[in-house]
Amino acid sequence: MFKKFAPVLALALPLAFAVPAQAAKLSVAATPVPHAELLEFVKPDLAKEGVDLDIKVFTDYVQPNLQVSDKQIDANFFQHQPYLDSFNKEHDTKLVPVGLVHVEPFGAYSQKIKDIKDLKDGAQIAIPNDPSNGARALLLLQKQGLIKLKDPSNILATARDVSENPKHLKFRELEAATLPRVLPDVDVALINTNYALEAGLNPVKDALFIEDKDSPYANLVVTRADRKDDPAIRKLVDALHTAKVRDYILEHYKGAIVPAF
Incomplete structure (x- = not known):
């Protein structure tokens, strides 16, 4: 009996040892542009490092955080630190x-005026309705001299914190994802760059004005505290921090987003 089956075992053992170790699966939530695009760009390199990247695309800013917190997804890539702090x-x-x-310079867009100097008294200004991005919009308007805030450095300012409004601007606070769609209905909309890019707007060419490159709102990879040292997540961050990715950002987005590493 032993001699009969020994050849079969001898053949089977080398095959068993030849099976490669299974790749570590890593699910990451991202908004479509540029976050999911950047993840797709590094996916082949991560596969070589033994990480099977599963990209989950979302069009809002709430579910990616909730699903990571609820352990349905491992990490996300779409937000900056002020938004994360506010959400937590x-x-x-x-x-x-x-x-x-990377940094996505926040910009102001209009289909009604070509120069901010032409903004009329009582103009309607659409801004994001979440605390961090709404304040970011107001701070940018303040930098243009259009308004003044009670606390000029308040990263959670709202329209109620506007202390001087010489043009009597009227603010419409709307969900960030909807802002490109309301452009025809308002005089100016301040739009997050990921949503601007999705709508075919080029922040460098189309914005009336835009944040400069030293903006503190750099986009982050985010996870739960218990996963921050996870090897697969560290490999993801390392893959996004290569010279190859830096060159891709500079060449592909042409200033619409800029590396933050």
């Missing part, structure tokens, strides 16, 4: 950043 406080979550990737 509002939702009692404990999400943490694990790496800066």
